[in-house]
Amino acid sequence: MRAIVMASMVAALLLAGCSREQGGDHGAAADEAATGARPTVTVSKDQAVSPVGPWHPPAVEVTEANVLALKRKAEAALAKGTLFADADSALPILLALTRHAPDDQTVTETLSQATTALVAQGDAALAAIDNDADALRKAFEVAAVARTVAPADAAVQAYLGRVDRAEEAANANRRGERALAEGEVGEGGKGGALRHFRQALQWRPGDARANQGLAAAESLLIRRAELAADEHDYAAAERWLSFASRVRGDLGTVEHARVQIVGRRAARIRELRDLGIAALAKEGGLDAARGHLASLLRIAPAGDPAAVELRERIELASHYGVFRPGQVFTEALRNGGRGPQMVVIPHGAFRMGAADGERDAGDAEYPARNIRFDRGLAMARTEVTVGEFARFVAATGYRSRAERRGYSIAYDERSGNLVRRSSVDWRSDYAGKPAAANLPVLHVSWQDAHAYAEWLSAQTGQAYRLPSEAEFEYALRAGSVSRFPWQGDIPPAGAGNFTGGKDASPSGRGWRNAFDGYGDGAWGPAPVGNYSVNAYGLHDLAGNVSEWVADCWHDTYRRAPDDGEAWVNPGCRTAVVRGGSWASSPAQTRSAWRLGSDRNTTNARVGFRVVRDI
Structure with missing residues (x-):
């Protein structure tokens, strides 16, 4: 750009407002008049103004006595290349000798030689235009002299044409530089600097000033692309680069700028x-x-x-939130240890309740309705274990409902029934014996389960609670829409702890109402996580033990919330139990099955698990 500015300043000083009346650019002359440009420079036939006017030969006095001396003096000046500077130059002397003796062949031949030398000097000046700021003025001066010396000479006429083209190129360059300074690049092909510089190259192929102008125009377009990129308008940046790429062709400059902008764009995206x-x-x-x-x-x-x-x-x-569907995690407890293992179940929708005409369905399972969860949920991978509940009791001194009243409902092997038994509480298994730490905790009331969830929330600083009935059924179904959480009427092998036709009690009892041909190897609850997970990565939702959920009991789903939240009435005494157990009939193992139970109920079939909001 610095080269262009310098060229423009020189051109303004030497060629300000160049125009020609014959074959010239009259639009340029009008521009000059409108902008108050300097007087024009011309080599036209009828007009010559400062700073390069018509050449008038210096006066040379010729007499018969000095003719020979003047001839020798002209020849010497010609040999030195001193052609028109003053009265001692070759052309003034030769012109004077020609006027003195028009028929002198020697003088005529020497004048022809001088004219040829003059044209050569002019061509040398034209050739130096790209490197010499004074060269074009020199070419104009030669043109003015040549027009006076030999206006009809073919070589002179040809030279004057070359000067005209150089002048046109200079004028075009000047207009291009002015347009460029005003930001009128002409990238759309409707004028502007690009048109003028290309016109200059048509008048004078290879013109350095025009090529510098094109380079400057290209640079300006690239700069506009860079400014657009600074504003993160990369579509505009690419448009400017596309214009720039058509200025000078594939010289690598535009592509380099494109690579830089692409890199900046990629960095901004990252x-x-x-x-x-x-x-x-x-x-x-x-x-x-x-x-x-x-x-x-x-x-x-x-x-x-x-x-x-x-x-x-x-x-x-x-x-x-910060979790991923299917992610398994535990959280630290403030008093040491870890909380239950949680699984993030996916958000989604399902149809809650029994399908129309479903076998064994009761009125409480209707009407079925669509439930959508817009946010995922973390649910305990298994039921809360005896060991986990023991940690809660040890930390808080909590006394469960069964402890305070001194009994619970346990299994009696002799009768094969569930019976009331003293001194049975959360520490006991299904038969009232001491429970292993990895068994699901039994003999807990709804309030016991709720108290554990509250303690877990306080220990972790997160929102743990009992699942809503809708959340439980959604997790149990895990995308299934069939009667059971699996296809068909018989559970797949290893699916869970259910009442199977192949199961037997310690004394050899079997189930009267069971899944024919199924056996899980257990009588009573099995250790948690002993069977395969469902599609959401959860164990034992359909079997092992039934589970307390947060909802109050309602006889039907009429007027039930459709957002999946727990349906709670202040002061309600009856809560919902969901999911089959080790002692549930096939009808009670269905996905839609539900039961209302007094919140104070404790027995060998009901436990619970927790969920955590995420």
Whole structure:
């Protein structure tokens, strides 16, 4: 750009407002008049003004006595190349000798030689235009002399044409530089600096000043692309680069700028992705992350991996916070140890309740309704164990309902029935014997389960609670829509602890109402996690032990909430039990089965598990 500015300043000083009346650019002359440009420079036939006017030969006195001396003097000046500077130069002397003796052949031949030398000097000046700021003026001076010396000479006429073209090129360059200074590049092909510089190259192929102008125009377009990139308008940046690429062809400059801008764009995209991900880790950062994604999408190419990643992260965060569906985790307890193992179950929708005409369905399971969970949920992988409940009791001194009243309902092997038995509480197994730590805790009331969840919340600083009835059925079904959580009427092998036709009690008892042909090897609850997980990674929702949920009992689902929240009435005494147990009939193992039970109930078939909001 510095070269262009220098060229422009020189051109302004030497050629300000150049125009020609014959074959010239009259539009340029009008521009000059309008802008108060300096007097024009011309070599036209009828007009010559300062600073290069018509050449008038210096006066040379010729007499018969000095003719020979003048001839010798002219020849010497010609040999030195001193052609028109003063009266001692070759051309003034030769012109004077020609006037004195028009028929002198020697003088005529020497004048012809001098004219040829003059044209050679002019051509040398034209050739030096690209490197010498004074060269064009020299060419004009030669043209003025040549027009006076030999206006009809073919070589002179040809030279004057070359000067005209150089003048046109200089005028075009001047107009191009003016347009460029005003920011009128002409990238759309409708004038501007580019048109003028290309006209200059048509008048004078290879003109350095025009090529410098094109380079400057290209640089200006690249700069506009860079400024657009600074504003993160990469579509505009690419448009400017596309214009720039058509200025001088494939010289590598534009592609280098494109690589730089692409790199900056990629860096900005990565920055926005990282800002969005960082925002997701902050309290209430979801909206900020969405804002970063919106900014990223405005500048990213379609399908950009960073945009895809951030969109997925936001989608996950909107449903799962900092978790991922299927993720398994535990949380530290303030008094030491870890809480229950939790599994993040996916958000989604399901139809809650029994299907129309479902076998064994009761009125309490109707009307079926659609439930949607817009946010995921963490649910305990298994039922709460005796060991986990013991940690709670040890930390708080809590006394369960069965402890305070001194009995619970346990299994009696002799009669094969569930009977009331003294001194049975959460420490006992299904038969009233001491329970192993890895068994699901039994003989707990709804209030006992609720108290454990509250303690867990206080220990972890997170919101633990009993699941709602809708959450339990959603997790139990795990995407299934059939009568049972599996296809068909018989559980798959290893699916869970159910009443199986192959099961037998310690004394050899069997079930009168069981899944024919199924056996799980257990009579009474089995250690947690002993059977396969369902599609959501959860154990024993359909079997082992039935479980307390948060809802109050209602005889039907009429007027039930459709958001999946627990349906609770202040002061209600009856809560909902969900899921089959080791001693449940096949009808009670169905996905839609539900039961109302007094909140103070404790027995050998009911336990619980917790959920955690995420």
